[in-house]
Amino acid sequence: FVKENLGPAINTPAHDLMPRITADGRNLYFGREYYEGNLGGKEDGEDFFVSTLEGTEWSPAQNMGSPVNTTGIDNIASVSTDNNTVLYADGSKFWSRSRSETGWAEPQEVGVSFVNEAKHFEACLSADGKAILFTLKNSSNLFYNKDEEDRDLYVSTQDQNGGWSAPINLGSTVNTRLDEVSPFLAADGRTLYYSTYGKPGYGSADIFMTKRIGNSWTRWSEPVNLGPEINSTGFDAYYVLPASGNYAYMVSSLDGYGNTDVVRIKLAEELKPEPVVLVHGKTLDAKTK
Secondary structure, three states, rough: OOOOEEEEEEEEOEEEEEEEEEEOOOOOEEHHHHHOOOOHHHHHEEEEEEEEEOOOEEOOOOEEEOOOHHHHHOOOEEOOOOOEEEEEEOOOOOOOOEEOOOOEOOEEEEEOOOOOOOOOOOOOOOOOOOOEEEEEOOOOOOOOOOOOOOEEEEEEEEEEOOEOOOOOOOOOOOOOOOOEEEEOOOOOOOOEEEOOOOOOOHHHHHHHHEEEEOOOOOEEEOOOOOOOOOOOEEEEEEEOOOOOOOEEEEEEEOOOOOOEEEEEEEOOHHHOOOOOOOOOOOOOOOOOO
């Protein structure tokens, strides 16, 4: 169980960060900060790139281009299970952009509103598309401190009519007095991986795993540190995995091509989510095919 750097097809001397892996494990999305290949060049705060798994190797990453990327900071929060919708946040709202045969459509407001006082923001769309987990700093935090970057994890859920709930704090089992980072809900809809500065670990921020108890979003098992094979003495976060759970993808600041690199690590059975079945195919109109 050793971290494998994904190599020069993915990583550069720039910050390569925030990986997003599709459920089938075939497409890897990630951001590059202030990179010469961004649409706005080295002055461009962040663009998103995509690479495809070809056999056992990742293809050279390609800039996703316009309209997903601009000459400013662009940040994809999550990718849908079918790989055809991207979710991102702009200010105090979520937006989605869907893809068809003709390209990416105009962004549509999702319907989740929130107040965020933090400089950074991360989110994750559940595999069934009916829950969004995200980081916030506001007066609803369990240990609110206006002078500190002490985000909590929240969730918004979709009802039967398509409406979205107000943000729900995940509670004190998950959230601490310090900063919580980069939530990722596995394809089983129950296993949550996230990074925190507020629990004992090996470095500045470590990655933990917890499981949802019953149907509640505020009852969780005691978070488990993923151990020294995954966590280091540095900053460890942005941890994601495909439905198979065979490998986890994350960001590491140690021994790489640049400031932060995307790496993967084979998972021990006890660190995997519950098994799921992933069905892949096309739905055709009976008359027109």
